[in-house]
Amino acid sequence: MTEKIDFTLAELMIVAASEAWRGDGELLASGLGVIPRLGASLAKLTHSEGLLMTDSEAFLVEEPIPLGPRGDYQPRYSGYMPFERVFECVWGGRRHAMVGPTQVDRWGQTNLSCVGDYAKPKSAMLGVRGLPGNSINHINSFFVPNHSRRVFVEGEVDMVSGVGFKPERWNDGERNDLMQIRIVVTDLCVMDYDGPSRAARVRSLHPGVSFAEVQEKTGFPLIAAPDLCETAHPTADQLALIRRLDPHEVRATAIKGNPPGIRPAS
């Protein structure tokens, strides 16, 4: 009999996020936000030690830096990576970023600019930031902490900030072969865009979540991957590493209400 391990939904999602980088070899892993960053850090410490990471400022580190106040911890740098070099890296394609867009559509297009009419938006957000360049040049994964029809919209995202697989958006002579969408980690499931004609698929469901629920909360049709399964539970070793990477438990604030990883039966 195996010992029962308690874990939170955030911890399940960190482990799911870490899988995004499996097999990437040597490239810059950028996890933007608490869960993506912990996912990238966990990937580097477990299955993908070749990944390059920064201190989220300007230096490369070989040991992922724990979140929050560092106490006695002194980062040890292995190199230099200011913003200017990040662009050189992005344009050269040696990066895999996991970002949290405000909207995602059926073509994998993303929006970080504004919701509503561009001239007078209902909600103005950050701006396109690096999404246009990231999305067309290197591997991207998405992180969605609130899987809903507001995020996974029915039509096109309101302002296409990151490129996707919509043929009408690409003109003759433009290269769309350098982009890659790896996975989408949400609070309900893990998805990809590897279905027929780049259709969105559900690859795994978090414990207690049904495909029907995911479909209900998604504005476009989904298909179930042939090997659809339950999202892997964190192991004791993974949880120990997560605790070391996040000693102040910032991850407890990453998902509203910090729910358990296994939904209590309703």
Place this chain on the structure above:
Amino acid sequence: MDKRMTTADVVGALRDGMTIGFGGWGPRRKPMAIVREILRSPVKDLTVVAYGGPEVGMLCAAGKVKKLVFGFATLDAIPLEPYYRKAREAGELKDLMELDEGMFQWGLRAAGMRLPFLPTRCGLATDVVKLNPELRTIRSPYDDGEVLIAMPALKLDVALLHVNVADRLGNTLVTGPDPYFDHLFARAAEQCYVSAERVEDRLQLDAASARSNTFERYLVTGVVEAPFGAHPTSCPSDYGWDISHFKRYAASAGEEGGWQAYVDEFVTPGEAAYQEKNGGAARLGTLPLPVF
């Protein structure tokens, strides 16, 4: 040769309708003492070119922005820049050039190298091209025939920067870990004014320190000594951003008459009063650098 001047001299050199680039990045190393001087001046109808932080929000709130060329506006610790957001949602910012962060530096680079454009893939197949019809594409003249965006040069009338150290000749040092793109702003501009935490007579450095110089003095029109001149943004390695000031500033955007109250309290009384209102040198000099 002596390029020293005051913030009033800098703003006196600005004209209505100018295209002005602001160095720094979001809430980091923005030339805020000069921005506050602009807020106190009648200068208007500006085209603001920036990796936007509070300077964008403040200039929007003051009604001084005719056009905004940007990739984002953020305070990081408070993700959405409150007055940029307010201006956008009120439909007040009509003339926008929203660009990918990388395209943006590419446009500055083209201007600095006196090229009409530089090619890039970034922006294709997004609304960046749709919303900016002035962006043209170009087909590679070589066998690949790839179609790329011809990112036009972002030429600036004036660049405004804030650095850690300068001297009277216009030599500058950025002692924080990241120089951002200040050097490209300096190269893209007809005139470049730099405020600094400390202005010395002549920099006389060892080789390691001299590497913190990121652009040449012939690009620098004037230098201004402005201690805590980046506040409330950060100025690594000297001080971090002021989260409590950001909160106060962000809250004002939600209050009736909030902007005017902010201006009355922090802008109108001048820089000495501004520092006192924010705890004086004792507090400003010890604002902790953010930990990421």
